[in-house]
């Protein structure tokens with residue numbers, strides 16, 4: 001039985017801000033005395049110890065006392081989709097191995113936020129995509145998307161794909177990211193509303209561009225001011241469907 005209680009944070013693309021948003025959400029939920037953990041099932045692009053992997057960043061943002069290799073049991077160096085990055089290291093992983101590796105971590109927390117790799121249709125193993133992992137875990141999903149032009153298309157496609165696979169979508173967060181592009185982008189005033197209108201999934205807030213060094217206190221403050229946590233708290237307390 002896959003006894004996962006949690007929320008899967010996916011994105012419309014790589015680099016949209018899943019790690020920073022996941023870290024900030026977990027920090028804010030833990031500040032409410034909830035024992036929420038974080039899991040990055042597979043990561044690629046850097047090795048543990050570099051300080052640059054998502055697992056290390058998640059631990060830094062949240063202040064969670066875990067070993068990075070427990071947060072991310074599978075790390076591959078090549079900046080490629082996990083399936084190919086693993087192959088370059090001569091490793092072949094299965095979906096069941098990925099899930100089994102996360103179980104001890106999940107058991108230590110009342111609920112976990114799980115950061116995907118890239119977007120929903122990213123190859124994870126020889127025969128599975130990220131969406132298949134979400135399906136197997138039976139958690140709902142939260143989408144992180146860019147704020148600016150193009151986000152309606154990417155977000156609606158992501159919602160539709162998740163729903164086709166029977167995955168419940170809790171909401172979407174638009175992240176300003178680190179580029180200056182949004183400052184001359186008039187679409188940002190209407191994107192959230194249009195996405196809501198065409199798919200009916202709730203907009204949970206806009207995560208601002210952060211200029212200063214990102215520390216836990218500051219990330220908690222940003223979440224409290226900008227993001228609706230109620231639907232996320234609710235999603236985290238629902239047992240995974242298999243446990244019900």
Ligand SMILES: Nc1ncnc2c1ncn2[C@@H]1O[C@H](COP(=O)(O)OP(=O)(O)OP(=O)(O)O)[C@@H](O)[C@H]1O
Pocket residue numbers: 011013014015016017018019020021054116117118175176177178207208209210211
């Ligand atoms: N709101 C923001 N303010 C400032 N910098 C940001 C913001 N959002 C993202 N960034 C920066 O943009 C880069 C990409 O963000 P992040 O790593 O969180 O994306 P991701 O979706 O997790 O990517 P991946 O697919 O590699 O996991 C990082 O360097 C991050 O620090």
Ligand SMILES: [Mg+2]
Pocket residue numbers: 018019020054115
């Ligand atoms: Mg990331």
